[in-house]
Amino acid sequence: xxxxxxxxxxxxxxxLTAAKITDDIIAPLFKFPPLAWWGAFLTAAGLTGALFLxxxxxxxxxxxxxxxxxxxxxxxYIVTYVFWIGIAVAGTLVSSILFLFRQRWRNAINRSxxxxxxxxxSVAGLFPALHTGRPWVDYWLMPxxxxxxxxxxxxxxxxxxxxxITGYATTSVIFxxxxxIPDLATIRDRAKNPIQKMVYGALAMGWKxxxxxxxxxxxxxxxxxxxxxxxxxxxxSTIATLLAVGDVPxxxxxxxxxxxxxxxxxxxxxxxxxxxxxxxxxxxxEQYITIDHLERLAKIMLTCGLIVTYVYICEFFTAxxxxxxxxxxxxxxxxxxxxxxxxxxTMITCNVIIPQFLWIRSVRRNIAALxxxxxxVNVGMWFERFVIGCLSLEADHLPANWGYYSFSSWDWFILxxxxxxxxxxxxxxxxxxPMISIAEIKSILLxxxxxxxxxxxxxxRGVTEIHPDA
Amino acid sequence: xxxxxxxxxxxxxxxEVPYVAGYWRNAQAFKIAATSAREAGHTGIQxxxxxxxxxxxxxxxxxxxxIGRGVFAVSVVFFIVAYHMQYFQQVESFPxxxxxxxxxxxxxxxxxxxxxxxxxxxxxxxLLAFHTCRLIPNPAFKPMHPRxxxxxxxxxxxxxxxxxxxxxxxxxxxxxxxxVEVNDLVLTQRVDTAAGAAHA
Numbered sequence: 001x002x003x004x005x006x007x008x009x010x011x012x013x014x015x016l017t018a019a020k021i022t023d024d025i026i027a028p029l030f031k032f033p034p035l036a037w038w039g040a041f042l043t044a045a046g047l048t049g050a051l052f053l054x055x056x057x058x059x060x061x062x063x064x065x066x067x068x069x070x071x072x073x074x075x076x077y078i079v080t081y082v083f084w085i086g087i088a089v090a091g092t093l094v095s096s097i098l099f100l101f102r103q104r105w106r107n108a109i110n111r112s113x114x115x116x117x118x119x120x121x122s123v124a125g126l127f128p129a130l131h132t133g134r135p136w137v138d139y140w141l142m143p144x145x146x147x148x149x150x151x152x153x154x155x156x157x158x159x160x161x162x163x164x165i166t167g168y169a170t171t172s173v174i175f176x177x178x179x180x181i182p183d184l185a186t187i188r189d190r191a192k193n194p195i196q197k198m199v200y201g202a203l204a205m206g207w208k209x210x211x212x213x214x215x216x217x218x219x220x221x222x223x224x225x226x227x228x229x230x231x232x233x234x235x236x237s238t239i240a241t242l243l244a245v246g247d248v249p250x251x252x253x254x255x256x257x258x259x260x261x262x263x264x265x266x267x268x269x270x271x272x273x274x275x276x277x278x279x280x281x282x283x284x285x286e287q288y289i290t291i292d293h294l295e296r297l298a299k300i301m302l303t304c305g306l307i308v309t310y311v312y313i314c315e316f317f318t319a320x321x322x323x324x325x326x327x328x329x330x331x332x333x334x335x336x337x338x339x340x341x342x343x344x345x346t347m348i349t350c351n352v353i354i355p356q357f358l359w360i361r362s363v364r365r366n367i368a369a370l371x372x373x374x375x376x377v378n379v380g381m382w383f384e385r386f387v388i389g390c391l392s393l394e395a396d397h398l399p400a401n402w403g404y405y406s407f408s409s410w411d412w413f414i415l416x417x418x419x420x421x422x423x424x425x426x427x428x429x430x431x432x433x434p435m436i437s438i439a440e441i442k443s444i445l446l447x448x449x450x451x452x453x454x455x456x457x458x459x460x461r462g463v464t465e466i467h468p469d470a
Numbered sequence: 471x472x473x474x475x476x477x478x479x480x481x482x483x484x485x486e487v488p489y490v491a492g493y494w495r496n497a498q499a500f501k502i503a504a505t506s507a508r509e510a511g512h513t514g515i516q517x518x519x520x521x522x523x524x525x526x527x528x529x530x531x532x533x534x535x536x537i538g539r540g541v542f543a544v545s546v547v548f549f550i551v552a553y554h555m556q557y558f559q560q561v562e563s564f565p566x567x568x569x570x571x572x573x574x575x576x577x578x579x580x581x582x583x584x585x586x587x588x589x590x591x592x593x594x595x596x597l598l599a600f601h602t603c604r605l606i607p608n609p610a611f612k613p614m615h616p617r618x619x620x621x622x623x624x625x626x627x628x629x630x631x632x633x634x635x636x637x638x639x640x641x642x643x644x645x646x647x648x649x650v651e652v653n654d655l656v657l658t659q660r661v662d663t664a665a666g667a668a669h670a
Contacts, residue, residue: 018495018520018621143555151559155568160581167589174596181605186520186619188611198609205600206608208483209619211517211530213603218522219535220599227541227592230584238581442521447497 047420081127090268091117250392267381350380492647545591
């Protein structure tokens, strides 16, 4: 039995064996869920019902049931859409970007963050589709041959967004599934119930685990990381560009793409912490998801929070330095002192002030403090999108055009329902799928640390303990 | 006798020739056995691993997977297709002035080109992984050994005129295999080993 060098986040307890790792990780799948899970699941499912009720009413009555009206045409749908996209981005950071940077500690948390990505993108994808107003003709957004020779306008970032979201969502789902296959085979071989055996057997696709299979599988996995990384960066940059090309004070800034990406990682890692802390406690995963993992997530979150803070300052400076009365009016007056100043202050408090506590090591290693900060960041990041999206539209170039955006009761259904849908899927998955990647965690915990290459796909580059003569 | 001996594995789960298989719980012992098998000149070696073991590919003489090259080729083709699709629609089929830009503005075609090529590349990656790993939905799959996906490593060597089943059993025993199995495609037999008894 070995530990992974001096790396505390990947150090294994000495009694770990492959069989014990399997037992620990799949144990929740073969137990009847506890009452607390049922309570949470049914609550989330109820909220999902509310979401689809609002969607149904939207399809019948139109988008007039929501609070949007001139001048704020992009309201809750777009704000909540960008919020959930941000959550998804952080999952891809852990599953792909940290993988490419050879961060082996990610193996303990990548499955749960990948699940977070897939479920967040599933929720997010509904909003732009519904926001078109007539979702049954959304297929018009796709380029297909038609008699009128009408095509999507490929020079518009709105269409870029359609392609970006479609590509990113599809890739995330298949990346997630590919990563699950060896673990599904492990569950298939452990299952006693014939129905479970059959279902997991079908999903595992007859995985045998030959050396040749692993060779191709690992290459395909690494390839997905290479594909997902530009997709995710491109996708969120596209959303940012979608706003930045608009000649609206508060939107028209070239800093938007990196601003949106860092903000997305910031908020998404906060959501990951909110999910991981109860998960490790409920499933007794403390041995695998250690406090060191949580601390590392907190450090990345702090870094992204500082980038976001820099952008907030930069926006103010640019508005002042530009001498544009519209930019100055938006940033120096309307946001801090206007009708929605409370939303701006909430954003600053949650995204700038509260995360500064993460400089303190004892705070980063205090689970309760981490959860409180992560929840605050989630609130702050939702409000950030609200401030960017709605406040900019409320006070644009013409004072005669100014207005005040407020939620209708159906907007609340949409917002709460989006959380309900996300948690319904997440809570459902934790009862049927392994929340830690079994094969990956074994491969790092049960083998000595290598000195050169650091991820499995590099294993045929000659870093071996036994040199074959072959 | 373990339960799984009575349940025949799926044909696709095992080598397709008569074989003798040795089983280990320890990755290091398995790598030593794999090295010995290659040094002894065995061919048609089939190795089964519950999780990736670093350095096993060169030991078994496996080449680097070609999936990456396949995905790259598919992506490049679809980068070109996606770019041409936009060019055709924006310049030839329905030219329209948008924001005062020329009909052919390559900078604005980059995003859809990139996203489409990568999406099709991802789909190709999945299909190539399914193809190379021979993955198809198989609800009735029975593995060669029920712990092969958990904590057991296996090395299967084909029975041949050069290596009889008795010789292979003795050879596996010498390498400390915890279980040895002889399969002549009609009958699967487990052979007790000292290492297996000690492990039990």
